[in-house]
Amino acid sequence: MDLGLRGRKAIVCAASKGLGRGCAEALAAEGVDLVINARTEDTLVRTAEEIAARCGVSVTPVACDITTEAGRARVLEACPEPDILVNNAGGPPPGDFRDWDRDDWIAALDANMLTPILLIKSVVDGMIERRFGRVVNITSAAVKAPIPILGLSNGARAGLTGFVAGLARETVRHNVTINGLLPGPFDTDRLRNTMAARAEKEGRPVEEVLREAGASNPSGRVGTPAEFGHACAFLCSAHSGFMTGQNLLVDGGAFPGTL
Numbered sequence: 023m024d025l026g027l028r029g030r031k032a033i034v035c036a037a038s039k040g041l042g043r044g045c046a047e048a049l050a051a052e053g054v055d056l057v058i059n060a061r062t063e064d065t066l067v068r069t070a071e072e073i074a075a076r077c078g079v080s081v082t083p084v085a086c087d088i089t090t091e092a093g094r095a096r097v098l099e100a101c102p103e104p105d106i107l108v109n110n111a112g113g114p115p116p117g118d119f120r121d122w123d124r125d126d127w128i129a130a131l132d133a134n135m136l137t138p139i140l141l142i143k144s145v146v147d148g149m150i151e152r153r154f155g156r157v158v159n160i161t162s163a164a165v166k167a168p169i170p171i172l173g174l175s176n177g178a179r180a181g182l183t184g185f186v187a188g189l190a191r192e193t194v195r196h197n198v199t200i201n202g203l204l205p206g207p208f209d210t211d212r213l214r215n216t217m218a219a220r221a222e223k224e225g226r227p228v229e230e231v232l233r234e235a236g237a238s239n240p241s242g243r244v245g246t247p248a249e250f251g252h253a254c255a256f257l258c259s260a261h262s263g264f265m266t267g268q269n270l271l272v273d274g275g276a277f278p279g280t281l
C-alpha cells in the first residue's frame with residue numbers, strides 16, 4: 023500500500039531511539055523528509071545519517087530538549103511548515119504521589135501535555151491553510167488503563183488526550199487529523215533499562231527477564247519499535263483523513279476490554 027506521503031515533511035520529536043525512531047524510520051521509508059530531535063547530539067546525528075542513507079530522504083537532526091521553549095523554537099525553525107508532527111518525549115518517573123511536589127507535576131505536564139499542545143499550536147493553522155496535516159501524539163496504554171505507580175504519566179497524558187479530543191473535531195474538516203498512539207510494552211532502551219536493573223538484582227540474563235515480561239502479554243512477547251512506527255505511518259497517511267480524535271492501542275492485546 024502506497025501511503026501517499028512521498029515528498030511530505032515531518033517533525034518527529036524524541037526520535038534518536040525507541041518509539042520515536044521507529045516512527046521516523048517508517049515515515050522515511052515512505053519518502054517523507056524529516057526533522058528529528060533528541061537531546062544527545064551524537065546519538066541523534068548517527069540516527070539521522072543511518073535513516074538518510076537507508077531511505078534516501080533528507081533527515082535534519084536538531085539536538086535539544088523539546089520540553090523547553092528554546093528547543094521547540096529550534097525544531098520549528100528547521101521545519102516551519104511540517105505536514106506531519108509526531109509528538110514524543112521521555113516519560114515521567116514512577117513513584118508514590120505522596121512524594122511528588124508541585125515541581126514534579128509541572129515537569130510532567132511540561133513534557134507530556136504542554137509541549138505537544140504548544141507544538142500543535144505552532145503548526146496547526148499552517149496545516150489547515152495547506153489542507154493537509156497529520157498529528158500523532160505518542161502517549162501510553164496508561165491513558166486507557168492507568169498504572170498506579172505512573173501517576174504523573176496518567177495525569178499529564180490524560181490532560182493531553184482530553185484537550186486533543188476537542189481540537190481534533192475542529193481541524194478534521196480541513197484534512198488535519200490529530201490522534202493518539204498508545205504503546206503497551208515495547209523493546210526500547212527504556213524497557214531494557216528497567217529489565218536490566220531487575221536482571222542484575224536477580225542475577226539473571228536480561229534476555230530471560232525480557233522474555234518473561236513478554237510472556238504475560240497475550241501476544242507472548244513485547245512489541246518492536248518498527249511495528250509501532252508502521253502504525254504511526256498509517257495514521258499519517260493520505261488515506262487516514264477520516265480518522266481523528268482516536269486513541270489507538272498498540273499493546274499486543276493487553277488491554278482486556280471488548281471495545
Ligand code: NAD
Nearest residue numbers: 036038039040041060087088112113162207208210211212
Ligand atoms: P527511549 O528511552 O527508548 O527513547 C526516548 C527518546 O526520547 C530518546 O531518543 C531520547 O533522547 C528522547 N528524549 C527523551 N526526552 C527528551 C526530551 N525532553 N527532548 C528531546 N528528546 C527526548 O523511550 P521509548 O520507550 O521510546 O518511549 C517513548 C515514549 O513512550 C515515552 O514517553 C514513554 O514513557 C512512552 N511509553 C513507552 C513504552 C515502552 O514500552 N517503551 C510504553 C508506554 C509508554
